[in-house]
Each structure stands twice: as structure tokens, then as C-alpha cells.
Amino acid sequence: MTLTSYFMEATYLVASILFIFALKGMSHPETARRGMFLAEGGMFAAIVGTLIGAHIVTWIWIIAGLAVGSIIGAWMAIWDPMTAMPQRTALSHAFGAFAAALVGIGEFLVHGAEMTVVTRGALGFEIMLGSLTTTGSLIACGKLQGIIHGKPIQFRGQNFVNLAIFLGMAGCFVSFWIHPESPIVFYSMLGIAFVFGVMLVIPIGSADMPVVMSLLNSYAGLASAATGFVLGNNVLIIAGTLDGFSGFILSVLMCKAMNRSITNVLFGGFGAVIAEATSNAGGVMREISLDDAAMQLAFANRVVFVPGYGLATAQAQHAVRELAELLEGRGVTVKYAIHPVAGRMPGHMNVLLAEANVPYSSLYEMEQINPELPSTDVVVVIGANDVVNPDARDNPKSLIAGMPIIEVDRAKSVIVLKRGQGRGFSGLENPLFFKACTSMLYGDAKSSLSHLAQAVQHV
């Protein structure tokens, strides 16, 4: 080993340590930013170390790639609106996984002949995970952006077809493992993995996106870790594994928050055909006028806001904060209740409300807020549906039975902001809307909230 190689390895060790410190910092909002600076430093060190230590002879492609990537990356970092965070994250899973797949193809081109059995195995995983995550994430991004319809796309025998594709991919993998000399097998594995990624995500409805996002996150990380095994590079293994496990932990948390298993999300096609499972949710929905709603809010002691995906689509995060501040000015205690799967990715609502300058101490998790709800005067539900559906608790036949919910129906009164009388995204009937304590305020969430704020000022 030359001196420059030792230097390169040293930068990798430093980077690994800094990455771990960065994730440790994520345990609190106060320390999170400082942690990220460490990670940025680690990344920079590793890049410089590689450029110095890896016997680079051709600079043109490297400089071009770094320049183009930095421009696009910086443009995204500066201009992407916070409401677009889910699709932007899905896109970055696709980019990361695609880079891993490309590195795998390159390694096959150059070192394919002299690879050992173990390296070939790792390369196979890298290629499969990398490619299926690329296309899967692109589909997820398309669904979140609305380019592809958010409804699950399903057909007869879908699981059978998917199984066949999976077996085809696995067959190519095994064949490549045993007979590495055939490039056809290698490229078939690559192609089938791309198709498999598409097939894996199209049957999944938008409401299940938090789980899918976390899973793709995990796959993208594991693809990086597999790259590390192929290249014999420890910092890649460490960073990839951290990413993979983070995604895995998030998937488990999201599944728990919906009381469903990962297999059920992937192969269940939730939200496709929902028929008889709906409970006896009958009766009338009681509409409330703006002035009455404002009156209730203004004279309440405790108010809780429950945001859902509707808050993001209506871009109502600033409007709700203004209303909350007016109420606080009148001495009302205002809190926000955040369900783990509200929105389209883990933590989606927290980021939106933080953007609107809501202090994080006002944001409460489901377990924290539920015991306080019976003593709450008014709950305002903004574009949330399933996460407040009492059927999950009361009706064992419901499709979402057993899913933990924010028990808003225990509060003294509930105001639901909703665009129209229709069912929610999942197509489930929500008995909450028919309860005696519930009243409905129809209209666009953003304008309803700002009108409420005006009305509160005049009370």
C-alpha cells in the first residue's frame, strides 16, 4: 500500500465515525443540525481521500459528473417546496439505488472475469436491489407527484405474475452465481429486476406510501452496503447498513402504526376494492357555519388540531398556525396531534408544521395526546380521515380494525374540515362524521382556516 492509499483509508474511517455521530445527533432537534455538519465534513473528507488515493487518471468524467450533480442537487435543495418532500425523497432513493446499480454494472464489465463466488453473490444483490429500488422509487415518485394515478393498479393473478417475475430474477441470480461467464444472464437479471421494481409498487395505494417509502429507503441503503462488499470498502458497508437499518426500523414503525404486516402492505393492495366491510355508519352529517365554529374555538379552553394529508394538499400549514396563534392570544391552550402515518412519509406533518413556524414543543405524538382528548373542548380535524376513524377501534370487521387512532371522538366536540361529503382517500366510511359531537365544515382547508381566523378576531 502506498502512502496515498493509507490516507484514503484514514478519511474513510473518519467519515464512518462522523456519520454515526450525525445520526446520534438526530435524537434531538437541538443537536440535529450540528450532527449533519459533521456528516457533511465526513463526506467531503471521503471524496477528497478517494480523489487523492484511488489512482485517478481520467478527470473529465469526474469533474463533469460532480458539476452536473451539484447543480441539480443544489437546485433541488433550495427550490423544492416542503409539501413536495415525499416525492423528492422517493426520487433520491431512485438516484442512490441507480448509482449503486451502475457501479455494479461497471464492476462486472471490468472485473467480471476474476470475481470470486462471494463477490459475485454481493454483486448480484447489489444489481437486484439497486435496479428494483430505482424503478420502484420512480413509480412511487410518480404516484406522489400525481403523474401516475394514486389508486392501486391491480389485475387478476397479479401475485402469481409477480411471483413468476421474482423466480425469474432469482433464477438469473443463481445462474450468474454459478456460471459468471455469460453476460446475457447478468443483463437479464438487471432487466428483470427493473421490471420487478415496477410491479412491486404499482399495486400499492397512496395511503400506504409511508411504508413503501421506508422500505425503498431500506433497499437503497442495502444496495449501497452490497456495493461495499463488492468493492471491499468498509465505509460503503457502514453507511449503507445505517441507511438500510434506518429504513427498516421506519417500515416496522409505520406498519405498527397501521396494525398491518409488511407482506399485507406489499401484496394486499389496500384501498382497491372496499365493499361490505364498512360499518353501520348511517345518519346525517351535521354542518356547522363558520361563525359558530369560530365561536366554539374562541371560547374553548383546550383546542387540538389533527392534521392529515389534506393539510399538505391544501398547503394550509401557515393558515392553521395563524389561527392557532390567535387562539393562544385569547388564552386557549393549543396542541397539535400527529399520527405516525399521517401524510405520505414518516414525519411528513411535523416538517410541514415546522415550516409554518409551529414550535416543536406543540407537536404531540398519538400516545401523548390520546389521554388528554377527553378533557379537550374542541378538536379540529384538518384533512385527516383514517387516522381518526373510530371504526378502527370499535368495528372488528373494518379493514383498518386494530389500527391505533387519535381518539378525537372522545373530545367534547369535533370540527372536521373537509372538501366535500365524499369518502376519504381509502374509500372507507368514517362513523366519526355522523357522531353527535361532530360537526362538518366544508370547503378548502386553507380558506376555511383563514376565514375561521378572521371570524375569531371578530368574536
Added chain:
Amino acid sequence: MNPAVLIASVYVFALAAFLGYQVISRVPPLLHTPLMSATNAISGISLIGSLVLAGAKGYPLQAHILGFIAVTTATINVVGGFGLTDRMLKMFKSRTAAKKEEAK
């Protein structure tokens, strides 16, 4: 890859998995979106593999071109990921900090 290196790599993998589990299960749900964005940026470390492909000695032109694309997408993740994470984390304010912002 010789067996000794493989065993060392498996050790690294297992320890990183354990450490990752310990560290990440402490991240509050409040920060789950920035966490995802941050781990994404960090796994953009595959950039270093792409750099080798794009420019190192002994790699043919088609490898350089694949490397160029990989460098581009990985750099988008690194720059975009860290940038966005920081932008998000800047928004999370304690009550006093939020008040101060308002007063300005």
C-alpha cells in the same frame, strides 16, 4: 475477495447494523422525515465507488461513462440530501426561538 477480508466485512456489517439499530431507534418521530433525508444523503457515499469507476486507472471508456452517470446521480443525492436536511432542520424551532423569529 479472500476469506479473511470477507469475514472482516461481515463483522463490519453486523456491528454497523447493531449500532444503527441502537442509534436510530432513539430518533423521535418528530424528525423522521429529516432522518430519511439524512440517511439518503449519507448513503450517497456510493459516490466514492462511482468516482473510481469514472476515472481510475485500468477502466475502459464505457465504465467511465457509467461512472459519470453514477457520479452525477450520487452527487445529486449528496448535495441535495444534505442541503434539504439542513433546510428542514433549520425549521424545527423551540418555543422561544419561534417567538423570537416572530418578533423580527
